[in-house]
Amino acid sequence: MIVIGLTGSIGMGKSTTAKLFAEEGVPVHDADAAVHRLYAGEAAPLIEAAFPGTTAEGVVDRKALGQRVLGDPAALKRLEAIVHPLVRKSEAAFLGEARRADAPVVVLDIPLLFETGREAQVDKVVVVSAGEAEQRRRVMERPGMTEQAFAAILARQTPDAEKRARADLVIDTSKGIEAAREQVRDVLRALERH
Incomplete structure (x- = not known):
């Protein structure tokens, strides 16, 4: 493959x-789409803990989060440390599925x-x-x-x-x-x- x-x-x-x-x-595995899914699920409580007030009803408010991390390299690194491993997990599952389906x-x-x-x-x-x-x-x-x-x-x-x-x-x-x-x-x- x-x-x-x-x-x-x-x-x-x-x-x-x-x-x-x-x-x-x-x-196709879309990293941005995976982030959207994570922001409405698994990542939301982790992001709320790291950036209080950036979620509403269990979903990340992208605008509020963006305002918190834009122009703040340390905050951005904290966010990436939460999100990137979850996206990689999604990607690994996608690749496993594609291999099982013999996708060229x-x-x-x-x-x-x-x-x-x-x-x-x-x-x-x-x-x-x-x-x-x-x-x-x-x-x-x-x-x-x-x-x-x-x-x-x-x-x-x-x-x-x-x-x-x-x-x-x-x-x-x-x-x-x-x-x-x-x-x-x-x-x-x-x-x-x-």
Whole structure:
């Protein structure tokens, strides 16, 4: 089984690209979706204990939590120490299931792949990219996004140029969804040949 680590900076089209892999029949583990599930379940009491007042009715209030950790590296490290092991547990269960199903290829959608040193744990790294102007346009269209929040997010992420240089393959989403879909198919065809 070939494990693809899919990553890309905010606004580059990584989530859309993950969906394109799924549409091609490839099992995808979405780290962000796992975090959403954990915030409504297993992680909520742990986060409330570490950051009192950040949950409501047993569910993490993402906005309240974000305000507590944004710009506070120590708080962010505490949060990651709670969440990352739980996401890895979810990922391990996903990989076990995929192996039992004899999936030839799987995708681990990991936003902070390079930042957390996870590239060594996958067979191929695919970086999704779109160019700086397109990235800014997409991100600033998000509800509630501010220049300050965008800058804080970018500060935590490995620069796009470095990600591209370290990637095995790059998918450029700046040319639209159909071009991205064809690039996903090219990636899968290339992996089939190996």
